[in-house]
Amino acid sequence: MQSLNISTSAMRGIQQALDNTANNLSNIDTIGYKRRVASFSELLTDSMNEQPAADNKNRNSPVGIRIGSGAHLAMTKLDLGQGSLKQTDVPTDVAIEGDGYFLVTRKIKDANNVTVDEESRFTRNGSFKLSFDQDENGYVLHTSSGHILTDDSGTNIVFPEPVKNISISPDGAFSADGMPAPVKIGVWNVENPDQLKQVGENLFDAELAFRAGPQSKYTSAYDNGVTLLQGALESSNVSMTEEMSQLVNIQRAYQLNSRAVGISDQMMGIANQLRSR
Incomplete structure (x- = not known):
C-alpha cells in the first residue's frame, strides 16, 4: 500500500508541474510575462526503530528504517530573468x-x-x-x-x-x-x-x-x-527549448510512476491469490 501512496502522490505533483509548463508555453508571446519553475519537496517520513540489537552490528547506516511518503509540488517559483x-x-x-x-x-x-x-x-x-x-x-x-x-x-x-x-x-x-x-x-x-x-x-x-x-x-x-x-x-522570458525538454522529463516521470502503480497492483494481486490458497 505504501508504494501506491508514494506513486499516486508523485503523479499528482507531476500533473501540476505539467499544468505549469503548459501555462508557460501558452504565454510565450505575452508581453512582460515571467515564467514559473516547478519545485518539489519530500512528504513526511516515518522511522522504524524497533530493530533487534543483533542487526546493529557492523552497520554503517543510521539505526532505524526511514519510510517515505513520496513527494509533492511545493511551489512554482517566479523566474525574474529579463526577457528580450x-x-x-x-x-x-x-x-x-x-x-x-x-x-x-x-x-x-x-x-x-x-x-x-x-x-x-x-x-x-x-x-x-x-x-x-x-x-x-x-x-x-x-x-x-x-x-x-x-x-x-x-x-x-x-x-x-x-x-x-x-x-x-x-x-x-x-x-x-x-x-x-x-x-x-x-x-x-x-x-x-x-x-x-x-x-x-x-x-x-x-x-x-x-x-x-x-x-x-x-x-x-x-x-x-x-x-x-x-x-x-x-518579451516573455519563456524558452521554448527549455520548456519542451522539461515536458519530456515530466512525461517520463509520469510513465515511471504509472508503471510503479501497475506493478504494485500486480504484487498485491499475487499476495491475495497466495493467501486464498
Whole structure:
C-alpha cells in the first residue's frame, strides 16, 4: 500500500508541474510575462526503530528504517530573468530594464456608479494606450485591461488634453507638448515576488488598501538602478527549448510512476491469490 501512496502522490505533483509548463508555453508571446519553475519537496517520513540489537552490528547506516511518503509540488517559483527587448517605436510603449513593476489601478463601482474600491495591480507589460477617461475627466495611459498607469506617488497620470511628442527618459520622467511640468512614472520594487498573487491578464495583486499609497509597502525601483526604455516592450522570458525538454522529463516521470502503480497492483494481486490458497 505504501508504494501506491508514494506513486499516486508523485503523479499528482507531476500533473501540476505539467499544468505549469503548459501555462508557460501558452504565454510565450505575452508581453512582460515571467515564467514559473516547478519545485518539489519530500512528504513526511516515518522511522522504524524497533530493530533487534543483533542487526546493529557492523552497520554503517543510521539505526532505524526511514519510510517515505513520496513527494509533492511545493511551489512554482517566479523566474525574474529579463526577457528580450523588442523595439516597437511606439511612444507609449515602455520596457523595464531590471527588477521592478508598474503600478496600475482601476476603480470598482457599485450599482449606483459610485466608487467603492480600487484595484491596485503590478505588471511588467508596458504596452500602454492613451485615451479619454470619464472618471478622471482627462486623458490617461491604460493597459489592455483598462487599468491606469500611476506616477511615483501612486496617483493616476492624467492629462487635461491629448499630448504629443511624448518623451520618456530612462529615469521615468514623462514629458510632452502641452504639459505644464513632467511627471515621473512609478516603478516599484517587490522584495519577495513569489508572494504576489496572479489575478489574470498578466497582473499581480499589489495588496494595497483603498486609497493607500504604494510607499507604505514598497520602495522605488529606481533606487536599485532600474531604467525605462521608450518605444520598446519586454518579451516573455519563456524558452521554448527549455520548456519542451522539461515536458519530456515530466512525461517520463509520469510513465515511471504509472508503471510503479501497475506493478504494485500486480504484487498485491499475487499476495491475495497466495493467501486464498
